[in-house]
Amino acid sequence: MSGAGRDAGGAGEVRIALPPWVAGAVDWERRYGTDEEKVRLTVRLAQENVEHGTGGPFGAAVLESATGRLVAVGMNSVVRLSNAVLHGEIVAVMLAQQQLGTFSLAAAGLPAHELVTSCDPCAMCLGAILWSGVKRVVCGAAREDATALQFDEGPVFPASYDYLRERGIVFARGVCRDEARAVLELYRRRSGVIYNP
């Protein structure tokens, strides 16, 4: 077959970068010692994302588990980058792997990594967590907090978590849940203003 109308370049290139406000919002030198500190970082990312109008109310981060060193952050970038896949967790995992030059955060020679997210992951992100190589996941708001506000989380079942746990992934959920839920509510209030004036 011939590549008549379009070559591989013409098929396009996807570029994924963080919004400019991240430079002023993230202290890369800080060490995050507790799960509460880690979740609060992702909640702040979610809130800044809403306030800057750059996406939905979801933030995420990848850290080294032992040191609390921040490796990468992500935030919902679906509308900003016209890309349905770019949930906060996906952006954080992609940027962490880009930075470390590996498709597995559990690659030989690397310290253990964890993913922190301001809200329980959707079905897509839960799958991505399995492939990412993170050993631990810390979540803020619960799935029910998201669905109560009409965010669809997709086909996630208790057995989905069991599947990941059986493969050695540890979960800590509901950390700073009220603070994390508050940013979902903030977004809903603002969306209400935009769509139902």
Next chain:
Amino acid sequence: MSGAGRDAGGAGEVRIALPPWVAGAVDWERRYGTDEEKVRLTVRLAQENVEHGTGGPFGAAVLESATGRLVAVGMNSVVRLSNAVLHGEIVAVMLAQQQLGTFSLAAAGLPAHELVTSCDPCAMCLGAILWSGVKRVVCGAAREDATALQFDEGPVFPASYDYLRERGIVFARGVCRDEARAVLELYRRRSGVIYNP
């Protein structure tokens, strides 16, 4: 907080492009009239990916349902781009949305789109399908074909498909299953040569 050691640019940019061989392997002018033709395209993408050493044995494509016009193709790019998220379906969806400038392939004014994949989607990709806006999914090899060859498909259950069906997504599975399974076996044979000489 100050952006001391790294700014948003320093946090990196992810770039996703197709391998060069795609230009010679895909006829963008062709119309794909049947599910068999569509699955064979994705199987060919999977096979070329293996033969060129650019990734795992999984290919995908996004097409307009009514016309059979090809919008975007994808193939497993996890190792090539050091990115665990880049399964064939994810690459095809991202490139289709990039090309159409929208985060939903079901956006107003667009014709209905479908995703075709050489193998049943993993948990991550099934979630991505839900968010992508495609109305129909066509699959070649079955989940069991993949897992029999030690490919992990993640937490996918019958209820996962039900969840998507309830939201209006139609599935046609097992199309050209034998041809699609053969490329999985090809990859396993080659991997056997590489890892177990």
